[in-house]
Amino acid sequence: MKLSSRPFRGLIGLGLLTLTALIIACSEIPQYPHSEPAVSPQQSFAYQRDIKPLLENRCMACHGCYDAPCQLKLTSADGVKRGASQQQVYNAMRLEDMPPTRLGTDAQSEAQWREQGFFSVLHDADQGAAAGLNGSLLFRMLELGQRNPLPANSRLPDEIKIGTAHSFSCPTLDTFADYAQANPHGGMPYATTGLSADEFARLSQWIAEGAVTEPMPWQPSAAETASIERWENFFNQTGRREHLVARYLFEHLFVAHIHFPTINGSSFYELVRSSTPPGEPVVPLRTVRPNDAPEQAFYYRLRPLRETLVEKTHITYGLDDQRMQRWQQLFLGDDWDLAVLPGYGYSERANPFATFISIPAKARYEFMLDTAEYFVRTFIRGPVCRGQVATDVIRDHFWAIFEDPAQEAYVNNPLYRSQTTPLLGLPGQDSDLLDLGSAWLKYSSKRNQYLQLRHQHYGQRKTGGATLDELWDGDGYNQDALLTIFRHHDSASVRKGLWGKVPDTIWVMDYPLLERTYYELVVNFNVFGSLSHQAQTRLYFDLIRNGSEQNFLRFVPAAQRRALYDQWYQGHAQLKDAIAYTDLDRNTPTALDYGDTQGNNAAVMRRFAVLLAERAGAVSGTPDTLNRCPQNNCQRPDLGPEQQKIQRLLQPLAQGTGATLPVIQQLPEVSFLRITSAEQRWVYSLVHNRAHTNVAFMFGEKDRLQPERDDLTIMEGTLGSYPNFSFDVELEALPDFVAALQAARTAEQLHSIADRWGVRRTHPQFWEILSDFRQYVEETDPTQAGLFDINRYQNL
Structure with missing residues (x-):
């Protein structure tokens, strides 16, 4: 029997009509989470x-x-x-x-x-x-x-x-x-x-039109692609030694923005542990820390940074042929081996000295010194955006120098290394609040035992006292040997060279201090961690600072050490010194000649600065005539006449203190200064260094400030990730600007200066001027350029 086609077509038509009605109705049903928003077929903007x-x-x-x-x-x-x-x-x-x-x-x-x-x-x-x-x-x-x-x-x-x-x-x-x-x-x-x-x-x-986005394009050149392949092959070599070295390198480079300096226009990359091998898309492991157990097979991969660079987190590291040859010589040139690779448990995370003990210690120290500025940046500036957990344990301005690897005890004396390695563990692995007290007692006790062993060993090794050649001179070429650190309340900056007035305190870092600081504040630090974790980190960094200062005191006459130490630890810090820190070595002399500086702390520090310049003069760089020029008559022949005039005008500001130049007390921590003429512009940073009776406590900082002792460091270029304010001054008006600062006594008078020369948040050219500061960095040091953050920009 033949079926009629007309009823069948009618059923089809009815079905299509019903389906069309359903589609229309469904198009009016709200889209729920995870659905894609409607996008206009015509896009006005890319x-x-x-x-x-x-x-x-x-x-x-x-x-x-x-x-x-x-x-x-x-x-x-x-x-x-x-x-x-x-x-x-x-x-x-x-x-x-x-x-x-x-x-x-x-x-x-x-x-x-x-x-x-x-x-x-x-x-x-x-x-x-x-x-x-x-x-x-x-x-x-x-x-x-x-x-x-x-x-x-x-x-x-x-x-x-x-x-x-x-x-x-x-x-x-x-x-x-x-x-x-x-x-x-x-x-x-x-x-x-x-x-x-x-x-x-x-x-x-x-x-x-739908807010359509697309990722930042990444189109590496053939040379860049070849470099990626070569370096991924290097990090993923087979063999126990190569595996351990690759792990050590990864744990020291995971925060770096890596680039290839010999390739023009190189992109920036991050080194990650990926579940996928080279040649496949990167799928990073989701471990919280770089030394957490991977729980699966992984490969070290270079992943391109497809984002706008922010100055705060832009800490660069270059990889080239010379670097690879250096690492081959440092880590794989000597005849060393290990039977079993270390694990990723609590003890391995807490004590990297034991974890990587098979790698020659001198190689590890020299690796860190090669790029000492990078490592100090990671824990002083670092990718932690609100760093007061760490920064409130350091002073606002000090210098950091290093022990020479040819004489540093830990890397050269196997017996001393075996005695001290068990004492170099770090707290912070346990995040429970109940662990805070026990962890502090355990690790602070070990640290003090270590420092006592160190005092004893160094005293016996050179009975005549510390000599100048124990300080690293950068091997005559490496400017990372001398670093200046500035703290800006809850952030901090690092600059190669010795900048500002001679500071109240100087850090001398040996390998155990440099490595412990890096692991405590970078590798083992968890920005998402608990109160207990962050407090343990801060408390141990307090011990690291104290140890760096005690290392420096070896180079000071024994009779002067107590006076300097008491200046650093005034008030209640003396009680903490008696309870938490180890005793000073006040007996071993120093071999350095300090002349007639008895009883004058400032004279002792100035004399050491002279000796340091003698030791490391080849890497000291441009002399800081702007901040260390007592007669106000220093000239730099490398500057043009207009900039020489600028520096002569600014020098008196750098010579004042909070007592002699009261406006210093009113200034923010970091102010950018743009000076313009019809033809060009110059950029400086006014850095307000606050003085403290001590920095030994987690709370109550305001009660420990000494505003009359504050001073100002004036730096060419920009310093800091977070400008707190900006001034825009025409060159012809610079004498008036400086005179106004010299005359200002109160916050209201500083507001008046801001009325005339300030770039307030509401300034019509606020964004353009902020962008010009970034442009200045792109012109003078393009590898380091990134966006400045205004979350701390103040309301002057």
């Missing part, structure tokens, strides 16, 4: 060309590091898509470690970030683009900023809170109306000059 530069110049200055408000990190397309979180990375009262939230590591998709509590700022998580611009938290933040502009170059009202001390509000779309009502000036860019009409329109159109 993200990398048109949108990223705008975010780079207006937004990333606050949203570039771990302490970015609400974890909204905008330096990469992945960060933009990940969005924000109401959980803060920096929480001093956290009792347990929090799960890490590292972009590119701890989640691989937007869906995974949503499961970890991050919410979109581009689109309503429930409705995609259906709600239009009002469904975009980013747009509503920008629009709030446009509705409530601030007066040009005005001071911020008191109700606008800035800095890292206040708590961030992290509204969602559901709570945004309440946020906007309570914070009319809470729009973006926050507490700064807003977007231009064109910039706002561009971002609005991009959001309305």
Whole structure:
């Protein structure tokens, strides 16, 4: 029997009609989390060309590091898509470690970030683009900023809170109306000059069309590709020795931004442990620390950094043929072997000296000295964005120098090394609050035993006392031998050379101190860690500082040591000295000639500075005539006449103290200064160094300040990742600017100076001038250039 086709076609038509109705109905159903937002088929802007530069110049200055408000990190397309979180990375009262939230590591998709509590700022998580611009938290933040502009170059009202001390509000779309009502000036860019009409329109159109992003392009040249392959082969060699060396190198380079300095236009890379071999896409292991157990087979890989570079985290390291040859000679040239590779347990993480004992100790020390500035940067500047856990244990200005590897005891004396290695373990592995006290007692006791052994060994080794040749002179060419460290409250900076006035204190670091500091503050430190972990880290760094200072005192006449030490540890620190630190060696003499400096601490320090310059003069670099020129008549022939004039005008500021130049007490820690003429501009940093009675305690720093002893270091170029303020002065007006600073006594008078020459957050050219400071670094030291962070920019 033949079926009629007409009823069949009718059924098909009815089905199609029903399906069409369902499609139309479903198109009105809100999209739920993990669905893709609707995207306009016509895109007015390309993200990398048109949108990223705008975010780079207006937004990333606050949203570039771990302490970015609400974890909204905008330096990469992945960060933009990940969005924000109401959980803060920096929480001093956290009792347990929090799960890490590292972009590119701890989640691989937007869906995974949503499961970890991050919410979109581009689109309503429930409705995609259906709600239009009002469904975009980013747009509503920008629009709030446009509705409530601030007066040009005005001071911020008191109700606008800035800095890292206040708590961030992290509204969602559901709570945004309440946020906007309570914070009319809470729009973006926050507490700064807003977007231009064109910039706002561009971002609005991009959001309305779906906020399409794309990753930063990465197109390595043939030479770069060959270098990647060669270095990945080097790190993944077979053999027990090669495995151990590769692990040691990885644990020392995992925070580095690696580049190939002999290849023009080299990209930057990070060295990671990946579950995939060379030639395949990198899939990084998700371990919290680089020395945590991998729990699976892995390969060392170089992953390109497809993000905007931020000065704070941009700590560079170059790899080239010379470096590879040096490592081959250092680590694999000697005849050493090991029976079994060390594991990744508690003891191996806590004591790297025991873990890597098979690698010749001298090779390890020389490896670190080769790039000493890099290693000091990692723990002084470091990728930890709010570093007061570490920085409040150091003074605002000091020099760091190193023991010569030809004489350093640990790397040259096997018996001494075997006695001291068990005492060099580090706390912080256990994060429970109950572990804090026991860990402190255990590791501080071991450290003091080590320091006593060290005093005894060095005293017996040279009964005539320390000699100048025990200090590393950079082998006559390496300028990393002399470093200056500046602390800026909760961040810090490092510069090659001896800068500023002769400081109150100097660190002398041997291999055990350099390696322990690196492992305690970089390898074993967990920014997502608990209160207990962070407190253990800080308390042990206090011992490291004390040990570095005691190392320095070996080079000071025995009769002068107590007086210097008492100057560093005044007040309640004397009680802590009696309880927590080991006794000074006040008997072994020094072989250095100090002349007639008896009873004068400042004269002792100046004399040592002269001796140090004699020892390491070949690597001391440009003399700091700007800050160390008592007669104000120093001239640098390498400077042009206009810059010589600038330095003559600025020199009196560098000679003052808080008592003789009261404005120093009012200045922020770091102020950038741009001096302009019709033809060019010059850049300087005014660094306010605060004096302390001591830095031995975790709390109560304000009670230990000595503002009358504060001083100012003036540095050519930019110093620091977080400018606290900026001044923009025409060359012709520089004498008036300096005279105004010399005359200022009060905060109100400094505000008046800012009225005339200051670049406030609300300055019409705020963003352009901030960008010009970065441009200056790109012109003078392009490898080091990165965005400055304004989260600490003050309201002068």
